[in-house]
Amino acid sequence: MGRAGATEGAPQAGSGPLALALDRAAPASLTEQISTGLRTAIEDGRLAPGGRLPSWRDLASQLGVARGTVRAAYEELIDAQLVQTHGAAGTRVVRQAPPRPPGAALPMAQARDPFDSHPRVSGVFQMGVPAQDAFPAKPWARMLARAARSAASAPLVYPDGRGEPALRAAIAATLAVARGLACSPAQIFVTSGLAASLALAVRTLGLRGTAWTEDPGYPPARRLLAALGLAPQPVPVDAQGLDVAAGQAAAPHAAMALVTPGQQAPLGVALSPARRRALLDWAERSGAWIVEDDYLGELQLQGRAAPALGAQDPEARVLHIGTFSKTISPALRLGFLVVPASEVARFDEAVALHGGAPAPLLQHAVAEFLQGGHQLRHLRRMKSLYARRRDALCACLEADGITHRAAGLAVLLRLPDGVSDQALARTARAHGLAPVPLSLWYAQPQPRHAGLLLGVTNVREEQAAAHWALLAALIRPA
Ligand SMILES: Cc1ncc(COP(=O)(O)O)c(C=O)c1O
Incomplete structure (x- = not known):
């Protein structure tokens, strides 16, 4: 049976893969609730075969229950042959996963599409990653080292969740030049990429109901909108980009539209000037929000990239999402959201509540990359x-x-x-x-x-x- 000692690397009770929430008023005993929670985590793959469970002592103290309660729950799982004890190596999920009950949710890895648009496996013709052989690795390494040195001697304080001032200022300056978007650093919120930017936008604006999505369009964004409780309404894309009239016919009262107007993902067409106008007018009239996924930014191979959607009109109902994944590296996990000046206070508050920008160290290195003209x-x-x-x-x-x-x-x-x-x-x-x-x-x-x-x-x-x-x-x- 599990050693009652420290269990390094074992998951925590209330969060992460275990997510055990006990209800003391429930008719089921605490032992039953713990064993059911663990069983579910094993069956749906959150606790992987061979994965280590916390010791009784750790789990009991995390959950605020007696050790005997946890021990009894573990014994039920041993009887069910779901876990095994390994002496000093602790209690582990059996290697041979038990058969999945019908209808159980798939673990994340299998729920993804097999050609996941976030490339993790390298291969020829791989999409979505910059050139591996042309990255300015040496100057970048120097910038990272400088940022690491100043981070080591920086005051031990909580950073600004909206992002480091130097990076927000550098992004604002770059957007003005490269995307025709005039905005102040206060309108910029540094995030860990598209998903974080989109979730921040949807939650902070309290968007509910329908979201127009491009068809074809970026599958992970569609899935994320659905996970955030919105109903994606696919809107066809043709040679002029998103068919705004079709969107209006299908869902005139949608809360938002997620678009890639610069270079549509994946067809590459630019949203025509007439469609840009029609989209902006629709948002204005209906009170909807347009979320512009500017994932390629100025990285357009033919001619000059069209300006950002909100470029001409500071009052436009547009939120702009940018990323450093295509210009520097997807491994940075660094992007940003630009919000209209009228919405800044709401976003300040949301970021203060939910947390925001990734580690300042990386932000400082990227700020130098932008400011020094390297970008x-x-x-x-x-x-x-x-x-x-x-x-x-x-x-x-x-x-x-x-x-x-x-x-x-x-x-x-x-x-x-x-x-x-x-x-x-x-x-x-x-x-x-x-x-x-x-x-x-x-x-x-x-x-x-x-x-x-x-x-x-x-x-x-x-x-x-x-x-x-x-x-x-x-x-x-x-
Ligand atoms: C359409 C689209 N938007 C955004 C992104 C970038 O997302 P992130 O900033 O999370 O790397 C990608 C990456 O492949 C993409 O294809």
Whole structure:
């Protein structure tokens, strides 16, 4: 049975994977509640096979119950062969997971789509990551080291949850130049990326009801809106971007619209001036909010990027989300939300309550990257590098007569109807290729076009032909 000592690495009771909440007024005994809570955590995968449970003493003190109560709960789980004791190594979940009861929720890892748009596995044509071979690693390492040194001697105080003043000022200056967005640093809230920015916006504005989402559109954002209690309303995208009239016909009273007007994700089209106007007018008339996901910002390979949606009108009902994932690295987990001046006080309050910006150390390094002109220089280089890489890949597709188009930092090749892009992408994974199937980005069954999105950022010009030949050989028999 579990040693009554310290259990380093074991999960905490009230939060994290265990999330045990006891109800002393409930008819079920405390022992029953603990064993049921643990059983559920094991069955739905929150406690992984082989994972360690807290010691009786730790869990009893975290829950404020007698040790015997926890011990009895553990004994029930041992009897059910869900956990085993390992002497000094503590009590662990059995390696062979018990069969999942019908209808039980899938663990997170399986609930994701298999071609998760957040790339963790590297492969040729991978989307959504900057070039690995062209990052200014040396100056960046120096900036990180400087930031770490000043963090080590900084006062031991709680940082400003809205973000470090230096970074907020640097972002405001960059937005004015690169995105035509005039805003003060007070309107900028530093976050850990799109999900945090979007959740902050939805919660702080108290948005309920329907949210327009682009169809096709970024699947994780759609899932997040649903998780935040909104009902996503897919709105079709055509050659001019989001079809605003279709959105108005389907859900005129929606609380918000989530859009990628600069370069639509994943088709790459820019929202036309007429549609921009129509979208802004709809929000104005109906009191809805537009959330602009400006994930590529000024990183546009052809011509100059259109200004941000709220650029011309400081009163526009637009919140702007930016990220450093595409320009510096997704591993930073650093992004930001820009809110209208009229809403700043609400967001200040929300961030004070819920916590906000990530560690100041990283923020200071990024602030230096922006202020020192490194970002502008790096982006200028990346634009021409990515354009060359894209052109090299497109030349291969053209030579083979494959219909394709540039789409953001990817090339989209359409597949004939009836071909399963998901099956193809799965096969490609086994060959070290990581194309993303277009069909996954659609929320509605019709139309759900088949295609493959090929990220170009890491396709070296001299290797484009060989990489394409490998993928082409998989596509041809399909
Ligand atoms: C449409 C879209 N929005 C936003 C992001 C960036 O999100 P984050 O800032 O969380 O890295 C991505 C990344 O792939 C994306 O595809």
